Amino acid sequence: MRNSGKKLDLVLLFLLIVIVAGLPLGIQAYDRFLEPSKPPSGAKEFTLTGSAQRGWLLGEVQAYDIVSLRQENGPVEQPVLEVSKGDQVVLKLRSSDVTHGFSLKAYDIYIADGIKPGKTVFVSFKADKAGTFFFYCNVFCGDIHQHMTGTLVVKD
Numbered sequence: 170m171r172n173s174g175k176k177l178d179l180v181l182l183f184l185l186i187v188i189v190a191g192l193p194l195g196i197q198a199y200d201r202f203l204e205p206s207k208p209p210s211g212a213k214e215f216t217l218t219g220s221a222q223r224g225w226l227l228g229e230v231q232a233y234d235i236v237s238l239r240q241e242n243g244p245v246e247q248p249v250l251e252v253s254k255g256d257q258v259v260l261k262l263r264s265s266d267v268t269h270g271f272s273l274k275a276y277d278i279y280i281a282d283g284i285k286p287g288k289t290v291f292v293s294f295k296a297d298k299a300g301t302f303f304f305y306c307n308v309f310c311g312d313i314h315q316h317m318t319g320t321l322v323v324k325d
């Protein structure tokens with residue numbers, strides 16, 4: 170009886186180790202699974218991940234970074250994207266928490282149904298106007314919503 174109890178403990182311990190070790194791998198695989206398609210080759214690609222605490226974060230935020238991101242109280246990020254006139258630009262828009270939105274008026278880009286966590290919204294356009302343009306979140310997402318902006322610089 171005692172012996173079988175110990176065996177059960179070992180089995181449970183083993184299961185726990187498998188779960189703890191396997192979870193990050195599973196999350197990574199899931200993140201890759203969410204990535205639907207490759208952007209056109211030669212395009213300038215940027216990933217912007219919306220955070221209701223930190224604004225637009227440049228780059229990918231993995232699922233396992235999100236918990237620490239929520240605890241951090243860093244400055245609001247306002248990224249600057251630089252491209253050259255004539256470049257094809259691909260934006261990969263993601264959210265790390267709540268539904269965000271995206272608007273880049275100068276290029277008539279307006280994401281109407283939001284950027285939801287776990288989904289990637291692709292925006293592709295040709296940067297045919299030189300100048301400095303602002304993009305922002307167009308879905309109210311919390312305290313920093315008004316500051317959730319960034320800049321696109323298209324060099325001539």
Ligand SMILES: [Cu+2]
Pocket residue numbers: 219220221268269270306307308309310314317
């Ligand atoms: Cu937002």
